[in-house]
Amino acid sequence: MAELTALQKQYILHWGEMGTRWGINRTVAQIHALLYLSPKALPAEEIAETLSVARSNVSTSIRELETRGIVRAVHVLGDRREHYESMKDVWEMFRLVIEQRKRREIDPTREMLRRSLADLDPKEAGAEYTRERLQAMAGFFEAVTELHDHMKSLPTGTVRKLLKMGAKMKRKPS
Amino acid sequence: MAELTALQKQYILHWGEMGTRWGINRTVAQIHALLYLSPKALPAEEIAETLSVARSNVSTSIRELETRGIVRAVHVLGDRREHYESMKDVWEMFRLVIEQRKRREIDPTREMLRRSLADLDPKEAGAEYTRERLQAMAGFFEAVTELHDHMKSLPTGTVRKLLKMGAKMKRKPS
DNA sequence: CTTTACTTTCGGTTCCTACTGAAAGGACGG
DNA sequence: CCGTCCTTTCAGTAGGAACCGAAAGTAAAG
Numbered sequence: 047m048a049e050l051t052a053l054q055k056q057y058i059l060h061w062g063e064m065g066t067r068w069g070i071n072r073t074v075a076q077i078h079a080l081l082y083l084s085p086k087a088l089p090a091e092e093i094a095e096t097l098s099v100a101r102s103n104v105s106t107s108i109r110e111l112e113t114r115g116i117v118r119a120v121h122v123l124g125d126r127r128e129h130y131e132s133m134k135d136v137w138e139m140f141r142l143v144i145e146q147r148k149r150r151e152i153d154p155t156r157e158m159l160r161r162s163l164a165d166l167d168p169k170e171a172g173a174e175y176t177r178e179r180l181q182a183m184a185g186f187f188e189a190v191t192e193l194h195d196h197m198k199s200l201p202t203g204t205v206r207k208l209l210k211m212g213a214k215m216k217r218k219p220s
Numbered sequence: 221m222a223e224l225t226a227l228q229k230q231y232i233l234h235w236g237e238m239g240t241r242w243g244i245n246r247t248v249a250q251i252h253a254l255l256y257l258s259p260k261a262l263p264a265e266e267i268a269e270t271l272s273v274a275r276s277n278v279s280t281s282i283r284e285l286e287t288r289g290i291v292r293a294v295h296v297l298g299d300r301r302e303h304y305e306s307m308k309d310v311w312e313m314f315r316l317v318i319e320q321r322k323r324r325e326i327d328p329t330r331e332m333l334r335r336s337l338a339d340l341d342p343k344e345a346g347a348e349y350t351r352e353r354l355q356a357m358a359g360f361f362e363a364v365t366e367l368h369d370h371m372k373s374l375p376t377g378t379v380r381k382l383l384k385m386g387a388k389m390k391r392k393p394s
Numbered sequence: 395c396t397t398t399a400c401t402t403t404c405g406g407t408t409c410c411t412a413c414t415g416a417a418a419g420g421a422c423g424g
Numbered sequence: 425c426c427g428t429c430c431t432t433t434c435a436g437t438a439g440g441a442a443c444c445g446a447a448a449g450t451a452a453a454g
């Protein structure tokens with residue numbers, strides 16, 4: 047994996063670029079792409095060389111990927127260095143990512159909305175209208191949460207099926 | 221709406237903060253929050269004052285919200301200024317956002333993966349493994365796209381129902 | 395046609411995040 | 425217990441996005 051094929055380069059660059067659009071650090075995303083394509087675990091040193099980034103940068107990035115649970119360290123006999131490998135199950139990977147994203151992007155707002163609705167003083171000017179708006183918004187966040195909670199308890203395969211089913215449901219929408 | 225209640229302030233600040241986590245500009249998100257809570261359309265000037273941001277900043281932000289289709293200008297009799305109001309249907313709003321997000325975050329990768337799989341030279345070193353990885357990844361992106369395409373053709377109410385159904389499906393997963 | 399009210403564009407500044415290189419911090423082998 | 429190998433931490437820097445205020449642009453009113 048020391049030498050990258052044109053295709054691998056393209057994939058890694060693209061993934062890095064997309065990462066930024068998903069709010070993920072470019073280097074982090076690139077490292078993930080590299081590890082995902084690599085048949086064997088790689089030491090940090092090699093990652094740094096292959097991607098031409100500072101060794102320290104690799105360290106912090108790997109750390110983030112580890113916390114997210116999509117990269118882990120493995121040990122190779124006769125080598126003192128840590129080697130890193132990416133999770134290969136794509137569906138499971140995105141399940142993780144989505145769960146984390148929900149925690150960061152959905153839950154806080156859902157709670158804020160609940161609190162707001164509880165705190166809302168009916169005597170306040172325009173309380174009527176405000177309540178209406180907040181409730182509409184809260185409805186959405188509650189629904190998303192509910193759906194997510196059900197899905198996360200299912201194994202990967204089932205989720206895949208569920209998506210397929212949802213796709214078919216179009217035909218008899220009633 | 222010139223004077224904000226504590227609750228409204230809280231909502232606007234929170235929404236702005238969340239915006240940054242969703243990759244949306246803080247000011248843009250705040251303006252949206254303000255308009256969403258406002259019973260009547262507001263002129264840019266008033267938005268700027270209420271949020272304490274530069275008038276020009278409001279201009280560009282409003283523009284972005286307009287392009288996304290979640291804010292529009294309306295005219296008030298006897299007033300030369302443009303007044304802006306937010307879309308109030310939350311579900312429709314997120315449908316828009318998700319669609320745009322998909323265009324930016326899913327489609328390009330899906331295409332890249334297709335191209336890569338087409339270009340993949342079987343004689344290349346490790347082509348076997350690379351193909352396997354790419355295919356797994358592509359499978360996910362194709363599934364997401366398929367699901368989205370079906371959903372976007374449905375009216376808001378149906379999507380809401382669909383989500384509810386998905387939630388129930390847990391009980392008989394077969 | 396000119397004035398006035400309003401909006402947008404644009405160059406410069408500020409702020410924030412990502413990245414580097416150097417130094418400090420483990421841990422293993424001898 | 426010292427030296428070596430590897431990893432992490434940290435302060436400083438560079439690059440980019442957001443924001444401001446001034447200037448230019450547009451359109452309605454008189």
